[in-house]
Amino acid sequence: xxxxxxxxxxxxxxxxxxxxxxxxxxxxxxxxxxxxxxxxxxxxxxxxxxxxxxxxxxxxxxxxxxxxxxxxxxxxxxxxxxxxxxxxxxxxxxxxxxxxxxxxxxxxxxxxxxxxxxxxxxxxxxxxxxxxxxxxxxxxxxxxxxxxxxxxxxxxxxxxxxxxxxxxxxxxxxxxxxxxxxxxxxxxxxxxxxxxx
Numbered sequence: 001x002x003x004x005x006x007x008x009x010x011x012x013x014x015x016x017x018x019x020x021x022x023x024x025x026x027x028x029x030x031x032x033x034x035x036x037x038x039x040x041x042x043x044x045x046x047x048x049x050x051x052x053x054x055x056x057x058x059x060x061x062x063x064x065x066x067x068x069x070x071x072x073x074x075x076x077x078x079x080x081x082x083x084x085x086x087x088x089x090x091x092x093x094x095x096x097x098x099x100x101x102x103x104x105x106x107x108x109x110x111x112x113x114x115x116x117x118x119x120x121x122x123x124x125x126x127x128x129x130x131x132x133x134x135x136x137x138x139x140x141x142x143x144x145x146x147x148x149x150x151x152x153x154x155x156x157x158x159x160x161x162x163x164x165x166x167x168x169x170x171x172x173x174x175x176x177x178x179x180x181x182x183x184x185x186x187x188x189x190x191x192x193x194x195x196x197x
Contacts (some may be wrong), residue, residue, distance in 0.1 A: 008057040008067075011050035019057075019066060033070040035100065036188060039077040047077045065094035069101060076104060080189055081111040102133035103142055104188075112190035115152035123153050140177030141185060143168045148185075151196040165196060 010017045012029025021031045030038050039047055054071035058064065072087035085108035091101050106129040109122055118126075126149055133142050152167035163171075186193040 007150050009053050011053040017105035019064075032066045033073045034066070035075065036073055036104065036184075037071050040187075042077065042183070044078060050074050050163050051078070063090065063094055067090045068094070069098075072101075074106065076108060076188065079112055081108045082124065084108045096132075096138055099133040099137035099139070099142070102129045102136070103145070106133070106145070107185075107189055110189055110191070114191050115149050116156050118153065138171075138175055140172045140175035141181045143175060144177050145185060146181060147172055148194070152194065164195050169196060 007016050007018055009015070010024040010027065010029060010031065012024055013027035015024060015026045017031050019032065023030055028077075033039055033050065039050070042050070050121065051071055051074040054067050054074065057067050058071065061067065067185050068087045068091040072084045072091060075081075075084035075087060085105055088101050088105035088108060091098070092105065106126045108177045109126050109129070110118065115123065115126075127146075130142060130146050130149070134146075147168035150161060150163070150168055154160075154161045155165055183193065
């Protein structure tokens, strides 16, 4: 049986920190990363430093959901989609009620490609993950992402589907999202923003 990680090396400065701390007492860097916003402004060098620290911690406790989520966010920032998806999948098993984990796992399946270029099984897996995300939390950006998938894959291939992209776009508007949310989503996806209105 693997031991539980309670302490790790701060990814920012290298000092010992508790995994329960939000920030390091010395350098004030985040100890673990739970949202993409935490890594979005980091340089690739910083993100690699964080990922290396998390890889070391995972050797001791490979099922730690906080560390799996943290390393997944790092991999996603570095556009290492397969590695990010694997880490998000582990985090989902250990914490199946976090909607963002499903959302980011779905984005990873795009692998920096437009939805139009994916196979139907890949699209079905994305829809399955997003169904789970929206059952946990019905955020506007989740429905906007679903509208994008339905538009770029189904509408552009002239495939009838219910609900269609307009239905999901209406749901997104009802729940609210910002243009910054949309810009961030397309940036994370690694594809050019398209208009789906």
